[in-house]
Amino acid sequence: MGRVRRLLLRVKGFLVFRRRVAVFGNFTVVNPKRVSIGNNCAVNHGVFILGRTGVTIADDVVLSARCMLLDGGLDADGYSETGSRAYLERPIAIGQGAWIGAAAIILPGVTVGARSIVGAGSVVTRDVADFSIVAGNPAKVIGSTNAEG
Numbered sequence: 001m002g003r004v005r006r007l008l009l010r011v012k013g014f015l016v017f018r019r020r021v022a023v024f025g026n027f028t029v030v031n032p033k034r035v036s037i038g039n040n041c042a043v044n045h046g047v048f049i050l051g052r053t054g055v056t057i058a059d060d061v062v063l064s065a066r067c068m069l070l071d072g073g074l075d076a077d078g079y080s081e082t083g084s085r086a087y088l089e090r091p092i093a094i095g096q097g098a099w100i101g102a103a104a105i106i107l108p109g110v111t112v113g114a115r116s117i118v119g120a121g122s123v124v125t126r127d128v129a130d131f132s133i134v135a136g137n138p139a140k141v142i143g144s145t146n147a148e149g
Contacts, residue, residue: 009023009024009025009026010023012026012027013043016029016032016035017029017032017035017036017037019037019039021037021041021042021043022040022041022042022043023042023043024042024043024044024045025044025045025046025065026045026046027043027044027045027046027047027048027049028047028048028049029049029051030048030049030050030051030052031050031051031052032051033051034051034052034053034054034055034071035049035051035054035055035056035057036055036056036057037057037061038057038058038059038060038061038096039059039060040059040060041057041059041060041061041062041063042061042062042063043063044062044063044064044065044066044067044102045065045066046065046066047063047064047065047066047067047068047069048066048067048068048069048070049068049069050068050069050070050071050072050073051071052071052072052089053071053072053089053090053091053108054071054091054092055069055071055091055092055093055094056091056092056093056094057094058093058094058095058096058097058098058114059096059097060096060097061094061095061096061097061098061099061100062098062099062100063100064099064100064101064102064103064104064120065102065103066102066103067100067101067102067103067104067105067106067118068104068105068106069092069094069100069106070092070105070106070107070108071089071090071091071092071108071109072087072088072089072090072108073087073088073107073108074086074087074088075087075088088108088109089108090108090109091108091109092106092108092109092110092111092112093110093111093112094106094111094112095111095112095113095114095115095116095130096114096115097114097115098112098113098114098115098116098117098118099116099117099118100112100118101117101118101119101120101121101122101135102120102121103120103121104118104119104120104121104122104123104124104139105122105123105124106118106124107123107124107125110124110125110126110127110128111127111128112124112127112128113127113128113129113130113131113132114130114131115130115131115145115146116128116129116130116131116132116133116134116145117132117133117134117145118134118135118139119133119134119135119136119139119142120135121135121137122134122135122136122137122139123136123137123138123139124138124139125138125139126138126139128141129141131144131145131146132144132145133145
């Protein structure tokens with residue numbers, strides 16, 4: 001049964017992303033037409049990608065278990081108890097070689113730089129520079145990765 005499950009996940013990855021992707025568990029992409037993914041990427045169990053306005057994932061990216069890429073949602077500045085709800089929709093970009101940790105959340109409009117690491121459970125509300133390590137809620141820079149790779 002394990003071989004069949006792995007095969008089905010590989011097929012799902014190909015059908016959703018239109019290319020070969022290493023898939024290590026079930027994942028959800030709400031709007032695959034607005035999501036692009038590069039070569040040699042890994043998608044782990046429970047990954048959730050909204051794809052409301054656009055999510056671009058470069059080559060060699062790892063999306064760890066249960067991380068979320070949310071390119072749309074309610075706008076806190078436009079929230080009103082009296083009825084109208086404003087929505088915030090901005091694309092997300094994940095740079096080459098980035099690693100998004102387990103249960104991390106990337107919010108609308110964020111760019112995660114190349115070779116950066118987002119710590120497990122972090123909430124990323126602002127852009128992350130190349131070769132940075134960020135963690136926390138909201139995520140803050142706590143270190144840097146080796147720029148030479």
